[in-house]
Amino acid sequence: MATSGAPGPDDHDHDHGHGRLASSLTTRYSDWVLEALDELPGSFLLTDPALPGHPIVYASGGLAALTGYAPRDVLGRNARLFQGAATDRAAVAGVREAVRAHRAHQAALLNYRRDGAPHWVLLHLAPVFHARDGTLLHFLAVQVPIAPAAATRGATCHVPGPLLAACRDEARVREDLPCATHAGKVFVDMDKRGLEAEEPRVASDREKEMATSTANNIVSALNRYSKLTGLVVSSKRCCSIGIPALSSSLNLSLGRIKQSFVLTDSRLPDMPIIYASDAFTSLTGYSREEILGCNCKVLNGPGTSLEVLEEINQHICSEQACTVDLLSYRKDGSSFCDLLHVSPIRDASGKVRLHLSQVAFHIWVHLDMGAKHDFNGLAPEVWLLGAVGAVRVAVRGLSASGSLLRPSHSS
Numbered sequence: 001m002a003t004s005g006a007p008g009p010d011d012h013d014h015d016h017g018h019g020r021l022a023s024s025l026t027t028r029y030s031d032w033v034l035e036a037l038d039e040l041p042g043s044f045l046l047t048d049p050a051l052p053g054h055p056i057v058y059a060s061g062g063l064a065a066l067t068g069y070a071p072r073d074v075l076g077r078n079a080r081l082f083q084g085a086a087t088d089r090a091a092v093a094g095v096r097e098a099v100r101a102h103r104a105h106q107a108a109l110l111n112y113r114r115d116g117a118p119h120w121v122l123l124h125l126a127p128v129f130h131a132r133d134g135t136l137l138h139f140l141a142v143q144v145p146i147a148p149a150a151a152t153r154g155a156t157c158h159v160p161g162p163l164l165a166a167c168r169d170e171a172r173v174r175e176d177l178p179c180a181t182h183a184g185k186v187f188v189d190m191d192k193r194g195l196e197a198e199e200p201r202v203a204s205d206r207e208k209e210m211a212t213s214t215a216n217n218i219v220s221a222l223n224r225y226s227k228l229t230g231l232v233v234s235s236k237r238c239c240s241i242g243i244p245a246l247s248s249s250l251n252l253s254l255g256r257i258k259q260s261f262v263l264t265d266s267r268l269p270d271m272p273i274i275y276a277s278d279a280f281t282s283l284t285g286y287s288r289e290e291i292l293g294c295n296c297k298v299l300n301g302p303g304t305s306l307e308v309l310e311e312i313n314q315h316i317c318s319e320q321a322c323t324v325d326l327l328s329y330r331k332d333g334s335s336f337c338d339l340l341h342v343s344p345i346r347d348a349s350g351k352v353r354l355h356l357s358q359v360a361f362h363i364w365v366h367l368d369m370g371a372k373h374d375f376n377g378l379a380p381e382v383w384l385l386g387a388v389g390a391v392r393v394a395v396r397g398l399s400a401s402g403s404l405l406r407p408s409h410s411s
Contacts, residue, residue, distance in 0.1 A: 021075050024048045024057040028137060029225040034058070036221050042214040043067075043121075044142040045079065046128075049099075053078055057138070066121075066143060068114035079141060084112035088200070095125060102127045102136050106211065108146060108203055120146040122203040124211035128222060128233050131290050137233060140218055144211045146201040212333035223290075246275055253394035259387035260284075261365040262296065263345075266316070270295045271362070283368055285331035296364055299338070301329035312342055316362060319344050321388075323381055328366065337369040341384040345395050363391050 025033050025046070037046075043062035047054050056079055059071040067082060074081065083092065091107050098105030105125045110118055124142040129135065203211075219233070226233045246254075254263075260279035264271045272293045281287060284299065291298065300309070308324050315322040321343035328338035345361035365384045367373070375383045 021048075021051075021055065021057040024051065024138070029222060033222065033225040036225055037218070040214075040218060040221060042142060042218070043144070044140060044214065044218060045074070047079060047139045047141065049136060049139060054139075063143065066113075066119075066145065067111070073114070082111040082143075083109075084116075084118065086110055086118065087112075095123065098125055099139065102129075106203070106208060108201055110200070111143070120148075120201040122146050122207050122211050124208075124215050126215045126219065128219060131223075131233055134293075138222075140215055142211050142214045142218070144203070144207050144214070146203050146207060148201065209333070216332045247398065250394060250398050251275070253398070254391065257387055257390045259365055259384065260367065261363055261387050261391070262291070263391070264296060264362045264364065266362055271316075280366065283330070283336075283366060284328075290331075299328040299330075299366075301327070301333075301335065303327045303335070304329075312340075315342065316344075323384065325369075336371075339367040339369050339380055339384065341365040341381070341388065343388045345388075345392055361391075361395065363388055 022034060025037075037058060038061065040060065041062060042060060043066040044060050045056050045063055046058040048057045051057070055076045056074050059069070059074045061071075063074075064070050069081075087110050091109055095105055095107055095109075104127065105123075107123050107125075109121055109123050111121050112118055121143040122145075124144070126140045126142075127136055128138040128140055130137055223233050254275055254277065257277060258279060259277065260283045261277050262273045262280055263275040265274045272295060273291055276286070276288050276291050281291070284291075286298070297309075304327050308326050311324060312322060321341065323339070323341045326338045326340050327335055328340070329335050342362060342364050345363055365387045367380055367384060369380070373380070373383075378386075
């Protein structure tokens with residue numbers, strides 16, 4: 001270690017390593033993304049599953065305030081450094097499984113500050129995908145402190161900070177060892193050392209909403225800066241590659257329809273969205289770049305009825321229309337009461353599978369029942385059917401001339 005004010009060789013290596021970590025973000029988004037992230041509130045970090053050891057590539061100032069770890073102390077390290085002797089291995093296993101499955105997850109964890117003091121946090125884990133091809137780019141981890149319950153049962157055993165710190169150092173001996181795989185190593189469970197911790201805490205709805213809102217704001221910032229490099233990111237895995245491009249004539253006809261709706265292609269795996277109306281993007285907060293290629297389940301969330309989803313699936317399989325009440329979610333995590341109508345779109349021959357384009361369409365019309373609407377004296381259900389009728393007219397008119405899809409040009 002250098003003893004003078006001049007930087008030593010270790011300092012240069014350290015700075016060079018942090019430069020490589022920063023490039024994980026700047027090369028995918030822009031040179032200004034780090035400054036933008038610095039301005040966001042909240043305790044959060046970003047990890048890169050493509051790098052050895054799945055290291056932390058960004059840590060917020062809020063994380064430093066919560067944990068006592070300065071960003072310089074955590075960059076390049078695995079996120080398991082916040083775990084310790086009494087961190088519940090079952091909770092960590094759930095987080096690890098979410099990482100392997102590339103899906104969002106929330107869990108209450110007993111973490112440890114730099115001084116060894118335990119504290120409960122709600123961990124909100126969210127993958128960040130390339131919106132076009134579905135490639136996993138980063139994981140976002142938001143930590144929200146969980147307040148103690150107003151009344152607790154039983155006594156809490158407080159362990160001195162220095163003892164906890166020593167146990168945590170022992171538990172993390174393996175931290176600097178190379179990892180055989182990267183994506184699954186973001187959180188690795190520790191052996192408990194016989195230390196007792198306070199009674200597990202349960203996150204409140206407010207704390208869960210705070211975690212979700214913080215994560216959405218961060219993904220929005222990444223998306224805003226990713227567009228500067230031509231990349232669009234999303235917290236939902238979608239892939240628009242292979243999605244048929246609708247003809248300009250059909251796009252023009254569909255663009256005149258005022259209702260909030262999407263078209264899906266039943267011929268393709270997972271029934272991806274191939275068209276989204278302006279009203280739909282306004283209702284949900286998703287841009288077309290983000291939503292094309294997604295399944296309609298992108299709007300599902302906690303409280304969305306599985307029974308209603310199964311009812312929709314049964315009607316789709318039997319090529320029948322249905323109207324249901326469903327709890328749906330916007331991009332920002334807010335929910336709305338969704339009056340949803342799903343209907344197959346048949347051509348002039350009455351077939352769902354369009355014989356000229358070989359594309360099977362379903363229309364999904366969404367109506368936020370909590371908002372004010374002018375239905376011109378019509379019942380909401382009838383107003384929804386207006387969109388179905390307009391789409392049918394557009395599709396049937398163009399299917400006769402084979403003008404549903406944009407012509408493909410072979411190279």
